[in-house]
Amino acid sequence: MRKIFTILATVLITAGVYSQSPEKMSYQAVIRNSSDQLITDQGVFMQISILQGSADGTPVYVETHAVYTNANGLVSVEIGGGTISEGSFASIDWEEGPHFVKTETDPTGGTNYTIIGTSQLLSVPYALHAKTAETITGTITETDPVFNEWDKSTGISIRESQISDLQSYLTSEVDGSVTNELQALTISNDTIYLSNGGFVKLPTTETTAETDPVFSAWDKDYEDLINTPAEPDGSETNVTAGTNITITGDGTTASPYVVNEKTLTIGQSYQGGIIFWLDETGQHGLIAATSDQGDVRWYNGTHKYIGSSGDGIYAGAMNTAIIIASQMADDQTGSFAAKVCADYSVTVNGVIYGDWYLPSKYELNLLTKQKDVIDGFENATYWSSTEDYIENAWTQFSEIVRRQDVCNKFFPCNVRAIRAF
Numbered sequence: 238m239r240k241i242f243t244i245l246a247t248v249l250i251t252a253g254v255y256s257q258s259p260e261k262m263s264y265q266a267v268i269r270n271s272s273d274q275l276i277t278d279q280g281v282f283m284q285i286s287i288l289q290g291s292a293d294g295t296p297v298y299v300e301t302h303a304v305y306t307n308a309n310g311l312v313s314v315e316i317g318g319g320t321i322s323e324g325s326f327a328s329i330d331w332e333e334g335p336h337f338v339k340t341e342t343d344p345t346g347g348t349n350y351t352i353i354g355t356s357q358l359l360s361v362p363y364a365l366h367a368k369t370a371e372t373i374t375g376t377i378t379e380t381d382p383v384f385n386e387w388d389k390s391t392g393i394s395i396r397e398s399q400i401s402d403l404q405s406y407l408t409s410e411v412d413g414s415v416t417n418e419l420q421a422l423t424i425s426n427d428t429i430y431l432s433n434g435g436f437v438k439l440p441t442t443e444t445t446a447e448t449d450p451v452f453s454a455w456d457k458d459y460e461d462l463i464n465t466p467a468e469p470d471g472s473e474t475n476v477t478a479g480t481n482i483t484i485t486g487d488g489t490t491a492s493p494y495v496v497n498e499k500t501l502t503i504g505q506s507y508q509g510g511i512i513f514w515l516d517e518t519g520q521h522g523l524i525a526a527t528s529d530q531g532d533v534r535w536y537n538g539t540h541k542y543i544g545s546s547g548d549g550i551y552a553g554a555m556n557t558a559i560i561i562a563s564q565m566a567d568d569q570t571g572s573f574a575a576k577v578c579a580d581y582s583v584t585v586n587g588v589i590y591g592d593w594y595l596p597s598k599y600e601l602n603l604l605t606k607q608k609d610v611i612d613g614f615e616n617a618t619y620w621s622s623t624e625d626y627i628e629n630a631w632t633q634f635s636e637i638v639r640r641q642d643v644c645n646k647f648f649p650c651n652v653r654a655i656r657a658f
Contacts, residue, residue: 260327261317267310268344268352275310280346280562285316287329288337292355296339298324303346303558334358346562347544504610508658509583509590513607514550514600523550525604526593526654528613530577535620535630536646537564537571545624548597551657556622557594574620578654593654598623598631598641600655605635617651618644 264285268276283302288294300319304312316338317326329336336358341350423430429437501519505512510524543563545556560575575595582591596604601621608614616636623631629643632650644650 261315263313264316264338264340265311265313266340266342268306268312268342269310275306276344277306277308277310279344279565280305280558281312282343282346282348282559282562283312283314284322284341284348284350285314285319286339286341287316287324287326288339288355289333290335292337292339292357294337296323297329298326300326303555303562305558305561345566346559503607508588508656509585510656511611513611513655514603521658523596523600523603524656524658525607525611526581526583529615530581530652530654531572532617532649532651533572533574533577533620534647534649535574535644537567537573537576539564539567540628540646542627543624545622548623549599551600553597553600553622553655554592554594554657556597556624560595560622560624574650574652575622577652581654590656593656595620595622595652596655597621598633601631601633602641604653604655605633608635611653614653615651619651619653620644 266283268281270276281304283304285300285302286296287298289297299322300316301322302314302319304314306312337355338358339355340353342352343349344352427438431437499520501507501512501515501522503512503515506527508524510526513523513525515522541563543560545559547553547556557575557579560573561579564571564573564575578593578595581593582589584590598621601619604611605619614635618632618634621631621633621641625631625643628645628647630646631641632644634640634642635651
């Protein structure tokens with residue numbers, strides 16, 4: 238019989254110290270079963286909707302999350318950071334309230350939502366609503382008495398800022414003195430002119446004309462300009478790039494340059510493993526564990542359809558979460574391919590890397606291509622996280638690149654955990 242689960246949820250609105258609002262809301266939930274026992278260390282699947290108008294209102298935004306409860310039965314997600322099913326979180330009009338958060342949860346990790354709850358957002362997320370200030374337009378009309386004159390005898394200050402009242406003080410002499418009025422300034426060549434007829438001549442004794450391509454250096458001893466080439470050929474455009482800096486163009490304009498914070502290569506030891514794939518930026522990719530995590534079965538004692546059909550870059554992470562959420566109920570103490578990868582962790586320089594997963598079919602093929610630079614890789618059959626159907630999942634024989642085939646989940650095969658960075 239399917240157990241009925243209850244859920245206790247607290248929505249926290251957070252705004253980080255950024256120049257723009259983060260456009261996310263933190264959501265936490267504690268999951269218990271019908272006996273009020275915590276559901277711990279288990280994968281669940283959640284669908285979160287933002288409703289407008291009422292608890293049965295129209296959803297203006299829908300997203301899903303595959304999460305894993307911790308030892309206290311707690312799950313944490315960021316609303317606005319999930320897989321979008323409908324709408325755009327950034328385009329929610331928080332002013333058109335009220336708004337409600339609807340949560341639908343499948344504690345088995347699938348999409349058969351047995352836990353449904355709706356709660357009202359009693360206050361609009363201030364960091365998001367504050368964005369409306371970006372669109373304020375219009376003018377402010379002066380409604381109180383305007384400024385007429387300045388009383389020097391009493392020292393009464395100007396109370397208004399209506400520019401039309403001050404125009405005469407900008408251009409016209411009022412009290413017989415030209416030293417206390419606001420003057421208009423204009424610049425022509427080396428001279429600054431004042432609207433009262435005065436002018437200021439700029440010094441020209443220490444200036445020199447630029448005669449390209451000669452570079453004029455500064456002689457600090459005489460505080461004067463002398464024509465001394467800074468480069469052997471006297472060229473201003475003779476630019477030398479520093480380490481990891483690429484200068485484009487001919488150097489005469491402010492052309493963009495590229496600075497690489499670090500240089501990464503295939504086969505390099507990095508963040509607890511060995512890099513076996515890099516994306517086009519060369520700064521992100523996939524890392525393999527330095528050794529196999531065992532020779533284990535894919536299933537946890539029961540043949541059934543899991544639904545971990547994802548394939549491609551980073552797809553193995555979602556597959557692993559789905560597999561664990563579905564198979565843990567079969568044997569709480571069982572050991573199977575996805576779980577041994579998720580349980581793996583390594584500490585390097587005080588940093589714990591624990592986000593490992595069973596690679597997808599595509600990721601496993603990329604890994605096999607680099608088997609010559611990956612430590613401890615055996616000539617054996619390795620499991621992927623991509624399911625074929627009820628009884629089979631995809632594997633790859635490492636000795637022959639691209640030799641992929643399905644295998645019964647019952648048979649033990651080698652497992653190598655990977656992680657993304």
